[in-house]
Amino acid sequence: ALYRGIENREEVVGKIRSLHTDSLKKLALKCEDLFMAGQKDQLRFGVDSWSDFRLTSDKPCCEAGDAVYYPASYAKDPLNNYAVKICKSKAKESQQYYHSLSIRQSLAINFNIQQDCGHFLAEVPVRLLPWEDPDAPEVEEEEDQEEEEKEPEQKNRDASSNTEASQKDSSSNQGTISKPRSRVVVITREVPYLTVADFVRESAPRHAKSPDLYERQVCLLLLQLCLGLEHLKPYHITHCDLRLENLLLVHSRPGGSSLGSESMEPGPNTACPARLIVSNFSQAKQKSHMVDPEVLRDQSRLAPEIITATQYKKCDEFQTGILIYEMLHLPNPFDENPELKEKEYTRADLPKIPCRSLYSQGLQQLASCLLNPNPSERILISEAKGILQCLLWGPREDLFHALRTSSNPARRDAVLQNWLDIKRTLLMIKFAEKSFDRDCGVILEDWLCCQYLAFATIDSLHRIVRIMQQH
Amino acid sequence: ALYRGIENREEVVGKIRSLHTDSLKKLALKCEDLFMAGQKDQLRFGVDSWSDFRLTSDKPCCEAGDAVYYPASYAKDPLNNYAVKICKSKAKESQQYYHSLSIRQSLAINFNIQQDCGHFLAEVPVRLLPWEDPDAPEVEEEEDQEEEEKEPEQKNRDASSNTEASQKDSSSNQGTISKPRSRVVVITREVPYLTVADFVRESAPRHAKSPDLYERQVCLLLLQLCLGLEHLKPYHITHCDLRLENLLLVHSRPGGSSLGSESMEPGPNTACPARLIVSNFSQAKQKSHMVDPEVLRDQSRLAPEIITATQYKKCDEFQTGILIYEMLHLPNPFDENPELKEKEYTRADLPKIPCRSLYSQGLQQLASCLLNPNPSERILISEAKGILQCLLWGPREDLFHALRTSSNPARRDAVLQNWLDIKRTLLMIKFAEKSFDRDCGVILEDWLCCQYLAFATIDSLHRIVRIMQQH
Structure with a gap:
């Protein structure tokens, strides 16, 4: 069946494309097995x-x-x-x-x-x-x-x-036995070794010395945050307390041979610093599916923005926007300028993120979109994820230019498809070369990239590119 | 540069093709490093x-x-x-x-x-x-x-x-101290653990039980023999004594972690039984580059077949043909029927190889081509290698049919190119999936296949397909 239509170039190109896509989906699953080794089954210690x-x-x-x-x-x-x-x-x-x-x-x-x-x-x-x-x-x-x-x-x-x-034996600072x-x-x-707050604090000199590397790490951490938050959405859960000290860093392959992975991964020079986990759900809100009739009666006379506010629906998006500033060693704009929230601020009122790396401008765009005061205009976590993937692995500016100048939608789709085909080929090659590594050299960043390229479609790419072109 | 011409489908398809080809060439080199770990530098013990x-x-x-x-x-x-x-x-x-x-x-x-x-x-x-x-x-x-x-x-x-x-302490069969x-x-x-003679002898029951598996192993061993003999050609060396007991089997990854590879590879169920090495060069002939003028004078009056005979040029090809019979548990046709060489035999006079597996018919063709009594019609070792690669990894009969019915050479080339593109994609995927193996799961067969697909061209494929269609 694989060779049916082998005389037809178009069919063969399509076949190679679907071989790549299917294989990347399979590799993404293998990554999940690798990085979540043993953690996929629920454990309950009594x-x-x-x-x-x-x-x-x-x-x-x-x-x-x-x-x-x-x-x-x-x-x-x-x-x-x-x-x-x-x-x-x-x-x-x-x-x-x-x-x-x-x-x-x-x-x-x-x-x-x-x-x-x-x-x-x-x-x-x-x-x-x-x-x-x-x-x-x-x-x-x-x-x-x-x-x-x-x-x-x-x-x-x-x-x-x-x-x-x-x-x-070891310590003696216990004067009184309490x-x-x-x-x-x-x-x-998951054994955390740092909070993101610690990581950001320790990274200030590195941010100055290697801004491209550091801001790429920030993108990878933010992407993981978005992946975690996106997982909460179908459960109608909002974390509501996203701060640097509630985000923990864990070595990315705890189950496997810790030797290989620990020595390989957490070094400050590898792009993805670690696995990020969202912790401290003490302020989390869960919208219940059952609506209390009494609450409903109370709400029937309330302005819609108040009901929206009590649902905390896009609260995590907003807080993620603040985290972008903080991870880039900038203060929370609303801490620095408390009257901002009082007035009807626009994106122009938000402090500028200095352009230090390839990623700064994109992170500025993303922060503005997340800090939009109007929740209905604020982008969703899934869109923030898409923007971060796009910043990390493309398409980049050069392609945007080609897309912007092309008015023909069919031609635009062809460009995105071609881009995706090449990126998938390059990722397959990357995995293939890792087959020679003695101790499985697949790193967390490979998984994150594989997730993106395996599941990206022309439509999903187009949607993100449009958001990035608008702002 | 990778994204130049990204709007043009044909250019992108060509780019993906060359990415695959270049990457397979690189992987073939990585295989060589893996399987010849430490053996590439000449050792001389004094x-x-x-x-x-x-x-x-x-x-x-x-x-x-x-x-x-x-x-x-x-x-x-x-x-x-x-x-x-x-x-x-x-x-x-x-x-x-x-x-x-x-x-x-x-x-x-x-x-x-x-x-x-x-x-x-x-x-x-x-x-x-x-x-x-x-x-x-x-x-x-x-x-x-x-x-x-x-x-x-x-x-x-x-x-x-x-x-x-x-x-x-251990033995006591030494009555007399000699x-x-x-x-x-x-x-x-290279520490041999069997000769091919031992392997063939021990495999008789397996040949009966799993003919596809066994005859595939025979193809893989013959392919390695051809790769070794092909290496002799530029040096004008002919082995002249190719027999089962002069071909040794060695575990395919001696240098590396012997644990992983030894337990993985030599099992009778993996396709490639082991690395084959050609030994015993005591009968080998090397044609000297300098021609002795006295010899030249002597030869000037000799019939050409006699000079050809003294050069042993296609002697190894002939002996490889005999080995095919012997590896398939059949007697040497010329031992069994000594008068065969006396008369001017044709391929019809050679004993038939019973059709036991997917490979039997191809091996019969190959043996006939190698045992051609006329050395100028006998195929070269490099062609035998090509036929074995084709038997092992295709193109197969179904594609031959498509090629035979298509009279247009451009269309025929397109079919071969499409076939090659798909096979290369599949091999890349295979390598990519092996990146998750704990202890590098690349096996000898992967290298052999990678050598084939990385260096095959439409022309080389076409040449082999033509030989196989002629006979």
């Missing part, structure tokens, strides 16, 4: 598993906005790494965590969304809570504690005894 | 290196036509395997080995030609010469020995003392 977890260090691997993370091992799965997340909020406020949990549990697993593999309220030694004053009393918590079930706490005391023992504090503790499979 | 070699077993790993092979290690390169080849011929006849050596030393290194990394005349304990009668006296050799230099022998005695010691025998000993980097 209370009976806690005693099998041990902190492998009592130095946090990452301090995030809402929690501190410690690397941990699980006796029944010693080859994989885990992290224990200790929430900063007091047990009293733990309903916030259970709120975020209920939202996240309704979601399917996604590469860029933090996964909760189990959680409990535990007595945590103060030395594991570095932000707290060990001498401060915690009287009011005692009561809350009583309400919680006792068993998991008990187990956790056993579990952490190991690290407690080693602590006695009472342990009751905190929500979560098991996750 | 007398001073002998003491660093040790036999790692005193059981031969392979018994070939002219020699027996023992696995060996080299102290200065412990990660690579070596083999020690002990020639069967007596020291007295060792000039034969030096003849073959001088021929081989004029050759550049080739994947399918045995490489000699050093050789010497040594005193070999009789237990390492399993084909010899330990009680037989070897008086006449004593004299030869005296003529050889003493030093390397002395060193070798030290070198083999290790295995001699272990021998005492005098060591003087033999030519050679160091090679």
Whole structure:
């Protein structure tokens, strides 16, 4: 069947095109298997598993906005790494965590969304809570504690005894022996090593020295953020608290041979710094499918912008726009200029992003589109994703020019199709050459690029190009 | 530059074609580096290196036509395997080995030609010469020995003392302590594990059970034989003694991580059984470039067929034809029917190869072309290679039909070009998918196929198709 119509050039060209497309879709799936090795099945650790977890260090691997993370091992799965997340909020406020949990549990697993593999309220030694004053009393918590079930706490005391023992030898900053504090503790499979806030802070000199490299990394991180947020949309979930310290960086191949991947990937010189995961869903909103009739009656007399506002529908888009400024070492425009929101600002009122790299102008465009004050004119996360893909892998300015000058739609489609055919060929070649790597040399950026080129169509390309040409 | 002419479909199709072709050429080179890892630089072990070699077993790993092979290690390169080849011929006849050596030393290194990394005349304990009668006296050799230099022998005695010691414990079939025998000993980097004679003998049940698989393996081995023999042509060398026991099988990736490759490759179910190397050049002829004027005078009155005969020009082609019969478990047609050569036989007189697989008919054609009694009509090794490539990877019968019915040469060229474009795309995809293999999954067959498709042209394909259509 493959050779039917072999005399017809057009048929053969179409056949080669569909071979490339199908193969890239297959390769994108193989990438997913590779980068999510073992993480695709939902894990749920019950209370009976806690005693099998041990902190492998009592130095946090990452301090995030809402929690501190410690690397941990699980006796029944010693080859994989885990992290224990200790929430900063007091047990009293733990309903916030259970709120975020209920939202996240309704979601399917996604590469860029933090996964909760189990959680409990535990007595945590103060030395594991570095932000707290060990001498401060915690009287009011005692009561809350009583309400919680006792068993998991008990187990956790056993579990952490190991690290407690080693602590006695190694450190000595414990003048007073403080009472342990009751905190929500979560098991996750993704071990964060930095927040994006840390990454941005550490990268300032690099941004000055290699602006093309750094701003490309920013695009790759923003793209992952969009992929995560896009996943929330069908569930009608809005994160509502997108800030640099709620975005975590994880080594991109945790399951596989950590040797090869760790030495290869997180270096500041590889384009994609790491896997980004969206964390801290404590402010997240989920629009319920069932509309309360009472709410409906209340709403029937409200102006539409107020209902839109309560749905938080394009809130994440807006916050993503702010993150672009912050990741480029610029202040949040609305922090710097609080009266901006009061007046009816336009894109011209937004601060200019300095043109430091190939990507700056495109990021400026994207930020303007995301910070549009009118939610109905604001672009969607899926469109932001498309713009970032286009900035990263093309089509670029030179092609835009050809597209702009061509008024004939058929000719314009032909140009986009030809561009796509060449890009797919180049990506196939790239993968083919990686077949000689000893330890699978496929990196996260390959997956992201493969997703784009495998699923791009003339229409999807055309839509993004049009947005970029309009602004 | 890649996107110039992007509006023109024909230019883009041509661009994708040349991207594929260039990339396959690059992949073929990468394969060469992979499969010849470390073997591309000429090694020459001098007398001073002998003491660093040790036999790692005193059981031969392979018994070939002219020699027996023992696995060996080299102290200065412990990660690579070596083999020690002990020639069967007596020291007295060792000039034969030096003849073959001088021929081989004029050759550049080739994947399918045995490489000699050093050789010497040594005193070999009789237990390492399993084909010899330990009680037989070897008086006449004593004299030869005296003529050889003493030093390397002395060193070798030290070198083999290790295995001699272990021998005492393990075996006991040495009733009489025999005098060591003087033999030519050679160091090679390719450790053979079977001769093709052994392989063919062991494969008889498999040939019956899975004829497609077995006859495909035969094609892959014959192709490697042709690649080796083709390499001899520019040096005007003819092997002249191509028999199953002079063709050795070696694991195809000796240098690399032997774990991965050894467990993957030599299994009887993978298509390409192993790397084939041509050995035993003791009967080889090399046509000298300088023609002795005396010989020229003598030849001036001889009939041309006699001069042709003394040049052995297409002798290897003929012997390859016989090997096809033997590898398919059929007797040599000229052994079975000695009067065949006396009469002026035609292809109709040659025994029929039973049609057991997809490949049988093609192999019959190839054998007939190679056994053509008239050397000027006999096909060249390079053409035999082309026929084998065509049998293995196409174009196949269905396409031949399309080609036969099309009288227009432009249309015929288009069909071949389209076929080549599709096959190249499929091979690129195959390599791309292998990029996910943990331990580089590129196998010898991939290299052989890549060589074919990277360097095939419409003309080369057309030439082979014409030969196959004529017969």
